[in-house]
Amino acid sequence: MQKKVAIVGAGASGLLCAIVCAKAGLRVDIYEQNTKPAKKILVSGNGRCNISNTHLTVNDYFGENPAFVAYALKTFGFEAFEKFMASLGLMLNTLEDGRAYPLSNEAKSVATLLQNTAKTLGVTFHLGEKITNIQALFDSHHSVVVATGSRAAQHLGGNNDAEIFAKMYGHTIVPAYPSLVQLELPSKIAHAMSGAKISAEVRLLVNGQTECIQSGDVLFTNYGVSGFAILDLSQHASKALLEYSAVDISLNLLPEFTPQKLANHILKIATSPTKPTILDILLGLLPHKIAQGILSELALSPTLHDSQIHTKLAKKIANLILHWKFEVSDTHGFRFAEVSGGGINTEEIDEKTMMSHQCKNLYFCGEALDIVGKRGGYNFAFAWASGYLAAKSIINL
Numbered sequence: 118m119q120k121k122v123a124i125v126g127a128g129a130s131g132l133l134c135a136i137v138c139a140k141a142g143l144r145v146d147i148y149e150q151n152t153k154p155a156k157k158i159l160v161s162g163n164g165r166c167n168i169s170n171t172h173l174t175v176n177d178y179f180g181e182n183p184a185f186v187a188y189a190l191k192t193f194g195f196e197a198f199e200k201f202m203a204s205l206g207l208m209l210n211t212l213e214d215g216r217a218y219p220l221s222n223e224a225k226s227v228a229t230l231l232q233n234t235a236k237t238l239g240v241t242f243h244l245g246e247k248i249t250n251i252q253a254l255f256d257s258h259h260s261v262v263v264a265t266g267s268r269a270a271q272h273l274g275g276n277n278d279a280e281i282f283a284k285m286y287g288h289t290i291v292p293a294y295p296s297l298v299q300l301e302l303p304s305k306i307a308h309a310m311s312g313a314k315i316s317a318e319v320r321l322l323v324n325g326q327t328e329c330i331q332s333g334d335v336l337f338t339n340y341g342v343s344g345f346a347i348l349d350l351s352q353h354a355s356k357a358l359l360e361y362s363a364v365d366i367s368l369n370l371l372p373e374f375t376p377q378k379l380a381n382h383i384l385k386i387a388t389s390p391t392k393p394t395i396l397d398i399l400l401g402l403l404p405h406k407i408a409q410g411i412l413s414e415l416a417l418s419p420t421l422h423d424s425q426i427h428t429k430l431a432k433k434i435a436n437l438i439l440h441w442k443f444e445v446s447d448t449h450g451f452r453f454a455e456v457s458g459g460g461i462n463t464e465e466i467d468e469k470t471m472m473s474h475q476c477k478n479l480y481f482c483g484e485a486l487d488i489v490g491k492r493g494g495y496n497f498a499f500a501w502a503s504g505y506l507a508a509k510s511i512i513n514l
Contacts, residue, residue: 120260121144121145123148123251123261125147125251125282126263127244130483131147131262132231138508141512145241147243148243148248150276152244153244154232157270168494169494169497171215173195175187178489185466189505189506190498193502198498207227215494259511262504265278268293269298277293279481283481286479291462295355295448295451296355299341299351299449300343300366301445301448302341307341308339309409310407311337312337315404316333316334316335317333317334317368324362345492348492352489355458367442371402372439383426387422388423392423395412395426402438455492456490458487458489459487461487470506472507478511
């Protein structure tokens with residue numbers, strides 16, 4: 118009798134699992150709550166789809182047991198993934214920093230090719246069909262794969278279905294938290310700088326101690342901060358907030374300056390023949406809204422000039438520019454998160470097959486598990502690899 122497989126979720130791990138199973142001659146039903154598959158793929162990488170990364174290591178992942186990813190990355194790492202995609206006709210473009218994109222530079226080409234390949238191989242898509250009872254699927258299928266993702270990106274269908282299903286079979290859940298997400302700051306000055314963007318060094322402080330440092334774009338918003346530097350440290354910030362720790366960020370807006378060098382620059386320009394105001398001096402260094410924010414934070418008049426800008430004041434301004442501290446009150450939530458930390462405890466999943474230790478022929482893949490990667494294609498890489506391992510296990514049973 119031909120083996121039948123039910124896959125719940127038509128995202129990255131679900132689609133790849135379906136294709137591998139179908140290639141081996143299995144009958145595959147894939148159930149997707151949305152009316153279209155691969156919604157998250159379509160919006161990833163700002164529509165370009167950062168599909169993987171050439172530099173995949175255990176150190177790029179977080180969770181209670183990040184070493185869980187080791188076998189998956191070894192078995193279906195970047196080279197194996199690139200070869201697999203090439204066999205489907207999808208060529209990749211890799212950048213110097215390791216990020217990989219489809220050669221078309223378009224997420225739509227990835228989603229379309231995966232869906233069309235699956236259909237050509239005979240996979241049956243059940244779109245707009247939300248599964249609430251996976252036990253019923255076992256009545257008509259040999260194996261069930263849960264690839265429903267996480268709570269992240271709720272506007273695209275993100276939910277905790279995988280956690281609910283897992284609990285039905287006695288699994289334990291590591292509390293979920295948003296990752297690769299913006300941070301909320303209870304600062305009116307930060308909110309007033311909304312729209313201002315700068316490349317900065319950001320230090321994350323947890324209970325007053327440095328947790329990590331990231332460099333990159335910082336974008337002020339009407340709720341707090343966004344930008345690549347913020348997303349890159351948000352995993353640590355979100356987890357600390359979940360544990361009720363005190364969380365702050367310290368911004369170095371001009372990392373190329375030392376405090377002394379910056380103070381000297383301010384004094385030098387202040388005493389120049391044109392006698393510029395302090396606002397004019399700051400506008401030579403920072404975006405307008407941020408310059409105004411600095412003055413508001415220090416309660417300084419923007420018209421200060423000449424001798425009013427003395428050494429002590431110059432040092433005070435320089436210190437704030439290089440060490441501007443903000444309290445973090447929350448993340449911007451699962452709705453806006455790219456991925457989610459936490460999930461199904463990986464101690465209860467076979468790392469080589471993705472099969473549940475609690476229920477034979479039940480598999481969990483991708484973001485459903487307590488594994489979350491850095492920004493840069495790492496989460497897709499684990500989704501592809503975990504889907505592949507589940508498929509190979511089902512085929513070989």
